[in-house]
Amino acid sequence: MTDIYLGADRATDAEAAAVDAALRARGVDPVVRPETERLYTSGTARRRERRHFLLPALHALQNEAGWISPGGINYVAEVLDVPPAEAFGVATFYDLFRTESPDHDGDTFHVCVDAACQIAGYDDLAASVRAAGGHVHLGPCLGQCERAPALFVQGSGGRPDYVPADDEPFELPQAGEESLRLLRRIGVADPESLESYLAHGGYEALGRAGEMGAEAVMAAVADSGLSGRGGAAFPTGVKWRAVAAETGRPKHVVANCDESEPGTFKDRIVMEQDPFAVIETMTIAGLATGAANGWIYIRGEYPLATGRLQGAIDAARAAGLLGEDAAGTGHDFDIAIWRGAGAYICGEETALFNSLEGFRGEPRNKPPFPTTHGLFGEPTAINNPETLLNVLDIVTEGPDAYRSRGTERSPGTKLLCLSGKVGRPGLYEVPFGTTLGDLLELAGGVAGNGELQAVLMGGAAGSFVGPDSLGLPLTLEDTRAAGTTLGSGVVMAFDTSDDMTDVVVRIAEFFRNESCGQCVPCRVGAVRQHETLVQMQRRGSLSPARRTLIDEMAEVMVDASICGLGHTAASAVRSALDLGLIASAPSR
Amino acid sequence: MTDTTITETAVTITIDGQPVEVAEGSTIHAACVEAGIDTPTLCWAENLTPVNVCRVCVVELEGSRALVPSCSRPAEEGMVVQTDTPRVRHSRRMVLEFLGSGVDLSQADDLHHWMKAYGADPDRYGDEDHPVERVEEPVKVQDELYIRDYSKCVLCYKCVEACGDDAQHTFAIAVAGRGFDARISTEFDVTLPDSACVYCGNCVGVCPTGALQFKTEYDLREVGEWRPEDQTVTRTVCSYCGVGCNLDLHVQDERIVKVTSPSDHSVTSGHLCIKGRFGWQYVHGE
Numbered sequence A: 001m002t003d004i005y006l007g008a009d010r011a012t013d014a015e016a017a018a019v020d021a022a023l024r025a026r027g028v029d030p031v032v033r034p035e036t037e038r039l040y041t042s043g044t045a046r047r048r049e050r051r052h053f054l055l056p057a058l059h060a061l062q063n064e065a066g067w068i069s070p071g072g073i074n075y076v077a078e079v080l081d082v083p084p085a086e087a088f089g090v091a092t093f094y095d096l097f098r099t100e101s102p103d104h105d106g107d108t109f110h111v112c113v114d115a116a117c118q119i120a121g122y123d124d125l126a127a128s129v130r131a132a133g134g135h136v137h138l139g140p141c142l143g144q145c146e147r148a149p150a151l152f153v154q155g156s157g158g159r160p161d162y163v164p165a166d167d168e169p170f171e172l173p174q175a176g177e178e179s180l181r182l183l184r185r186i187g188v189a190d191p192e193s194l195e196s197y198l199a200h201g202g203y204e205a206l207g208r209a210g211e212m213g214a215e216a217v218m219a220a221v222a223d224s225g226l227s228g229r230g231g232a233a234f235p236t237g238v239k240w241r242a243v244a245a246e247t248g249r250p251k252h253v254v255a256n257c258d259e260s261e262p263g264t265f266k267d268r269i270v271m272e273q274d275p276f277a278v279i280e281t282m283t284i285a286g287l288a289t290g291a292a293n294g295w296i297y298i299r300g301e302y303p304l305a306t307g308r309l310q311g312a313i314d315a316a317r318a319a320g321l322l323g324e325d326a327a328g329t330g331h332d333f334d335i336a337i338w339r340g341a342g343a344y345i346c347g348e349e350t351a352l353f354n355s356l357e358g359f360r361g362e363p364r365n366k367p368p369f370p371t372t373h374g375l376f377g378e379p380t381a382i383n384n385p386e387t388l389l390n391v392l393d394i395v396t397e398g399p400d401a402y403r404s405r406g407t408e409r410s411p412g413t414k415l416l417c418l419s420g421k422v423g424r425p426g427l428y429e430v431p432f433g434t435t436l437g438d439l440l441e442l443a444g445g446v447a448g449n450g451e452l453q454a455v456l457m458g459g460a461a462g463s464f465v466g467p468d469s470l471g472l473p474l475t476l477e478d479t480r481a482a483g484t485t486l487g488s489g490v491v492m493a494f495d496t497s498d499d500m501t502d503v504v505v506r507i508a509e510f511f512r513n514e515s516c517g518q519c520v521p522c523r524v525g526a527v528r529q530h531e532t533l534v535q536m537q538r539r540g541s542l543s544p545a546r547r548t549l550i551d552e553m554a555e556v557m558v559d560a561s562i563c564g565l566g567h568t569a570a571s572a573v574r575s576a577l578d579l580g581l582i583a584s585a586p587s588r
Numbered sequence B: 001m002t003d004t005t006i007t008e009t010a011v012t013i014t015i016d017g018q019p020v021e022v023a024e025g026s027t028i029h030a031a032c033v034e035a036g037i038d039t040p041t042l043c044w045a046e047n048l049t050p051v052n053v054c055r056v057c058v059v060e061l062e063g064s065r066a067l068v069p070s071c072s073r074p075a076e077e078g079m080v081v082q083t084d085t086p087r088v089r090h091s092r093r094m095v096l097e098f099l100g101s102g103v104d105l106s107q108a109d110d111l112h113h114w115m116k117a118y119g120a121d122p123d124r125y126g127d128e129d130h131p132v133e134r135v136e137e138p139v140k141v142q143d144e145l146y147i148r149d150y151s152k153c154v155l156c157y158k159c160v161e162a163c164g165d166d167a168q169h170t171f172a173i174a175v176a177g178r179g180f181d182a183r184i185s186t187e188f189d190v191t192l193p194d195s196a197c198v199y200c201g202n203c204v205g206v207c208p209t210g211a212l213q214f215k216t217e218y219d220l221r222e223v224g225e226w227r228p229e230d231q232t233v234t235r236t237v238c239s240y241c242g243v244g245c246n247l248d249l250h251v252q253d254e255r256i257v258k259v260t261s262p263s264d265h266s267v268t269s270g271h272l273c274i275k276g277r278f279g280w281q282y283v284h285g286e
């Protein structure tokens, strides 16, 4: 059977029009096929062809009606040939989608409750929004940790989403400094102007890459020692070569712009302030790997970055820098943007593929790996935008010059997201090897009461270090040896007035809420871990048996979970226990 | 036929120190079966595509940082696998314990001896003042054919697969929600009669925990009259059409109480349609 069964609910005209517009914007004719045609022609082919438009269609419904209604689901199901039960399963996966009729028809004010905003007093912000009549939704990190407490407004009734803080002029703490490599155009070039990008060296790297050829570009990337900045530090050259080696199937380059690790906001600033660089480096990746299809998967809470990237894509396409024979390289490459809808797990690369393809954002078991079975099951090079940005220097100045910065095993510079109790929170770029203490000094030193209690490294999936770690050189090898991680570049400082138990309990709650629920160790383990910590908080102590239980739960999550979320869900919790930041004295 | 084609495509792996030869493409789990090593599984079934979500079948694979799911991981030449190390036992125990701490496993008969074997103690979480979160849902009794009791659901995805790509292609049910709140559901949780469901009962046939259950079985259990030990199973061929599906009629007190089909049967792979699955009331003249 290829037909789908629909209940009696029908979409309103406005809902249907919103879906139609979203599909047309992506070149899809939103025509409903008569049932006879669904049954007797093309089988499930169209279902496969169209499934990946589900996420944009659901966004359109949510934005129009403030929720995804049964009639709306049926309309989308009919247009895209997706069974309604599956479309519902997808819609209910995401925080930004509602499947119950809202009790208000205004916008939704998302207030972040994660660590940086917790210690900056998100409750005051939430109270003031409520006092002004706004409907508040408390949720995870919004990627604005440097301007905590953070707010994101989700539009309804067709009104666009927006971030009030985007109205403030942007300032980069290190703006214009000579030492900057990845951030050198920020605050200098106009992010909305291709001319300005070109005037600041834009598209020199792609031109150079075109002359060098794919093989030489990959050799340079491999020789540079560049490794992934999305958290896993996988060698980029190895990844690209594996994709380049695949032939006979369509190939993809995906920029993983889902950035949802609590404490991380670097990609947002790069995308907002230097969008053409993301576009150019994706094009270089396409050239090197022989992939013609570029995809940007960006978290739904980043409207400004989404708009700037779309503007950059449009301008680049109009100038012949994307599309057929992009920039005269002889290689065809184009880019489409897909918006996520509020799910940390969709930053995990295989969950991202499923999400983009219109399925629930559940990670896949690996192997097989994305380089052979990525987006649509086809070879895919997926990279973090910061990783991609490094390719500009690697191509233009060569791997040797690139390696002159940083350390032997961690070449280059690193973007670090400073937040919490530091003098000047914000995005910083330093060579690998800079010490944690020097970095904190660069960011204006410890703020608050001036006494450092702990630093969260690498985000919720990372770990805490104490004030005795200020001498730690920030490299992949040194952090690993010290039992911590750079992860996605989070450096969040806490002073001695911060209640670390509150912070750690919230981290555990974050994992509980963000687990996709697919595998037992993480689906249940993250809940039991959180419950155990809440129990500890209420009692004021953790019994030795409970401490052992936490370790036992951690062990199965690390050993038997499907993906990195489960693997890291206990990491920060255990580091806090080991450092004595919480439950130091099993008193009562 | 000679064995040459088979030996050409065989791989040898070592399980618990013992070499095992299996056909290329077989899973580590299949190799364990071959070697006579009993391995717990929950989300795996021979007639469904592996989803590898429950993680109760994990084994230690040399060179792999984490444990791997034996039910889906293909055996590759030279692999060295351990199935009974402390790490493996710990993970299996914790998976079973986690499941038992969150849902009602009282009818998940296949799991009981494993829980005992691994020493799973689902009750050690929380305390009187801090009860743990469990899946508690009212039983859905929406028709006379089968019931759904999701407080027994371990989210093994088997019913979804049976209703979808792996057998029925009806897609009446899917996983909805996220994390611990994930549930098997129709769209907007509409009742089965309002959904795409065609009552093939294939979901019931694969459910390992009793979350999906024939109404006959449910009713008998409610009055304490469900007695598997007093049941006989009679194999027959469905008489409704010419396909030739094998039926196993489960009979208690001279009444048919449920119908299954052998999952290794070449015609059905265990899956039936509404007529074979539920169309037996006429036998009793109803």
Ligand SMILES: Cc1cc2nc3c(=O)[nH]c(=O)nc-3n(C[C@H](O)[C@H](O)[C@H](O)COP(=O)(O)O)c2cc1C
Pocket (backbone or CB within 6 Å): A227, A228, A229, A230, A231, A232, A233, A234, A236, A256, A257, A258, A259, A260, A261, A344, A345, A346, A347, A348, A349, A350, A382, A383, A384, A385, A387, A388, A563, A564, A565
């Ligand atoms: C739970 C989870 C969330 C992740 N989120 C992101 C993310 O938001 N952005 C990102 O680039 N990588 C993220 N990753 C890592 C990706 O899976 C992948 O390793 C990365 O995109 C590869 O790019 P890179 O090699 O350039 O780092 C996440 C991983 C996990 C397990």
Ligand code: SF4
Pocket (backbone or CB within 6 Å): A345, A362, A363, A514, A515, A516, A517, A518, A519, A520, A522, A523, A561, A562, A563, A564, A565, A566, A567
């Ligand atoms: S580890 Fe957690 S997030 Fe990852 S697949 Fe399992 S349940 Fe989902």
Ligand code: SF4
Pocket (backbone or CB within 6 Å): B159, B162, B163, B168, B170, B171, B172, B173, B196, B197, B198, B199, B200, B201, B202, B203, B204
């Ligand atoms: S009875 Fe058949 S159609 Fe109905 S939900 Fe179960 S598998 Fe799907």
Ligand code: SF4
Pocket (backbone or CB within 6 Å): B152, B153, B154, B155, B156, B157, B158, B159, B160, B184, B203, B206, B207, B208, B209, B210, B211, B212
């Ligand atoms: S209802 Fe049964 S078959 Fe379906 S997921 Fe739950 S336990 Fe598995």
Ligand code: FES
Pocket (backbone or CB within 6 Å): A112, A113, A114, A115, A116, A117, A118, A140, A141, A142, A143, A144, A145, A148, A149, A150, A262, A263, A264
């Ligand atoms: S925006 Fe609140 S912690 Fe990131």
Ligand code: FES
Pocket (backbone or CB within 6 Å): B040, B041, B042, B043, B044, B051, B052, B053, B054, B055, B056, B057, B058, B069, B070, B071, B072
């Ligand atoms: S049986 Fe292997 S993961 Fe469930």
